[in-house]
Amino acid sequence: MLLHVPQVLTAEALERCRTLLTTAEWADGRVTAGSQSGQVKNNRQLPENSAAAREAGALVLDGLNKSPMFLTGALPKKIYPPLFNRYDGDANAFGNHIDNAMRHSAQSGQWIRTDLSATLFLANPDEYDGGELIVEDTFGTQSIKLPAGDLILYPSSSVHRVEAVTRGARLASFFWIESMIRDDAQRRLLFNLDMSILAIREKDGDTAPAVQLTGCYHNLLRMWADA
Incomplete structure (x- = not known):
């Protein structure tokens, strides 16, 4: 990226x-x-x-x-x-x-x-x-x-x-x-997901889908991170 x-x-x-x-x-x-x-x-x-x-x-x-x-x-x-x-x-x-x-x-x-x-x-x-x-x-x-x-x-x-x-x-x-994310493809996926979540929250607020997507982001980060 x-x-x-x-x-x-x-x-x-x-x-x-x-x-x-x-x-x-x-x-x-x-x-x-x-x-x-x-x-x-x-x-x-x-x-x-x-x-x-x-x-x-x-x-x-x-x-x-x-x-x-x-x-x-x-x-x-x-x-x-x-x-x-x-x-x-x-x-x-x-x-x-x-x-x-x-x-x-x-x-x-x-x-x-x-x-x-x-x-x-x-x-x-x-x-x-x-x-x-x-x-x-x-x-x-x-x-x-x-x-x-x-x-x-x-x-x-x-x-x-x-x-x-x-x-x-x-x-x-x-x-x-x-x-914390060694793999470039994983890092790019997390970045794109985070930017999409921010756009959704800015447009519609903290809706249930926005909260669910935020959870997906953090669960992927938790799965892949080397902290």
């Missing part, structure tokens, strides 16, 4: 993140790359333990926790502490790769299985040329370039890349999610 989650960050949180990233010191992005992806990765990244990364990461996590669509779509069990990257100048692209299946967080000391990958855009599309996130999976090849503050969620098993930035700077946060 490919899911666009709008306005994860408030205007104030977005402005603060952009300020932190504008004044931060950047490092070679290959520091978090695997053996294959390191060969095609050419960008810059905030050091994970820098003060700027920690403050901006807390803002991102706060936004995620307040986003019903993100929580419903991801059903997160663990979230890797958000990282931040920059594409511009000579460090401007990331070739085709698949994310590592497991990630170890230096901040939490935990291993996280990467069921879902997320990119939260922090620069508006008119601020840079190129920089599209290209995701290839069963849903076809998708080219993604979202407004600042919006997030794209996609399976970590997808082949993806970032096209070269030819003008301006592409700023983003990226991270991975271990979901």
